[in-house]
Amino acid sequence: MDLDLRKLRYFVAVADRLHFGRAADDLHIAQPVLSRQIRALEQDLGAPLLIRDSHGVALTDAGRQLLTDAGPLLASADAVRRRVTVAARGSRRLMVGFRAGITATAAVREFAIRHPDVIVDVQRIESDDQAAMLLDGRIDVGYVRLPIDETGLRVTPLYTEPRVAVLPAGHRFAGREQITEADLAGEPLLWHPDTSTQPTKRPHPNAGYLVRGVDETLEHVAAGRGISFLARSTAVFYSHPEVSYVPVTDLAPDQVCLAVAASRTSPVVDDFLAAAHATAEITAECGNDEMWRLASGAATQHG
């Protein structure tokens, strides 16, 4: 009758590896058990999920559908468990995530007027798991940057800000007032993990440098492994002696959004969203022209 989330998790493991033995290892169970559980799941759903033949294991149409749906569902279940245990502690706490360069202070202050009893916790998030953290309830609200996989989320735009190129200090364009995207044609770009994959899908471990977070980006750029781009407010907050920021005039701006898990129903969350929207302009100021002039003036002193 009801879907069995354990079997579903097992299925995801097999679908990820396309190999019963290795998936069983991942799950710390014996391979025959896994084999039977998957068969039981197929019988339960009344549909074959995997094709096993001498060439290995492959997904059927139904299996592909289940794989795409399983991730969000399992994440929601996680989120439910997490929220219940939090509610049980009686702690009225709101966890707000924010991407590098974004300052939630104004919204937090505004929110505290209406909800002095709620403790607002803030936590930095990164591009590669911003969606997953919302889905499984580690954060309740997120100041995120696009792109983001909107599956299971409710995403509303807040503001945009220009982006700048991140160049090694010795680069031929370092210190320029501004450049265009065309100037950088052919430059090696750092490879960022794909944020549009399902939360269950992990990027292949040895596919180039895995750049996660701003500090790593700066290190890699300084080391000459490639160039990158950052939102201007991020550049304002993070500097590195061996790195130079240069505005790129024709680059698509960075879109900052508010995101919550769509399955989340809570007046507290709604009130925070309202506060965040009301203070969007203040939040956006961190990347405005004045802040940029100040910051880039300071940066050129050592860049």
Place this chain on the structure above:
Amino acid sequence: MDLDLRKLRYFVAVADRLHFGRAADDLHIAQPVLSRQIRALEQDLGAPLLIRDSHGVALTDAGRQLLTDAGPLLASADAVRRRVTVAARGSRRLMVGFRAGITATAAVREFAIRHPDVIVDVQRIESDDQAAMLLDGRIDVGYVRLPIDETGLRVTPLYTEPRVAVLPAGHRFAGREQITEADLAGEPLLWHPDTSTQPTKRPHPNAGYLVRGVDETLEHVAAGRGISFLARSTAVFYSHPEVSYVPVTDLAPDQVCLAVAASRTSPVVDDFLAAAHATAEITAECGNDEMWRLASGAATQHG
């Protein structure tokens, strides 16, 4: 480790009834079994969910949190099962729901250009289960009218249209060119089922007339049980010899939106959404001034 959806369903039954014996009846299991399952769930979550004392059963904070989260989660699980079985049949089919008065033809035609292989099915939906149908996968996309419980959904506005009062033919305002909301102060309003409740919560069966759908509305109004309001396009499509429509000049307009389950990831769905947005103006025409003049002209012939 994983949440047990069966236990979760059991919990919802108990939380709805606040009575173990009756909930057990609903679930067709014995009361002691239910008692133990709930206790197991509490142990599993590490939090008490219900307070049992001589005065009966009550929810704890954690229990309330779980109850609000359980509905969407169970609905998602249903949706996953449904989509997998559909995918297994290999049928590329898209189910589009629409509220009364909304014509999806333009979007369907536009969509068919890109996806001639996908069969688009349309189905009328009602206010009281429009959200539930999206959440549990009975429809993939919905042309809905506000208000709607956005939990678990992604809702984007399409267009608005004026609303009209629905009056019995013998009403003192019947046949008027227009009236204001104040004119109708004190008039008995038909009671519509609350759309903002959780999908698991059913309205109490004997709480006034349960008006579901347009036809019932017209019958009840004609029978003199109260007046009601409808979007103008709905009024254009539905007429009743004993009912008269009168524009209300200062009534908040009806907002038509597109809605999909937030956990739904599918390029086919995305393409339909794009087509629906692209054809929004055509869709909105059904309730425009010209259509209204034509329809109300015809209506006055027998009204």
Place this chain on the structure above:
DNA sequence: GATGGCGATACCCTGGAGGCATCGCCGTAC
């Protein structure tokens, strides 16, 4: 003080999830 309603406990039975050993199939190597 007797009674009845209601959740919890005790006890039993069955089925499902886990383990281990082994089979059957097929591709490959020598």
Place this chain on the structure above:
DNA sequence: GTACGGCGATGCCTCCAGGGTATCGCCATC
């Protein structure tokens, strides 16, 4: 061509979770 190895499936055992019935314990009511 045969031997071998990889891999999923099957057989068989154990144990616990989920189902049932009978009954207890508590309390409110009369």
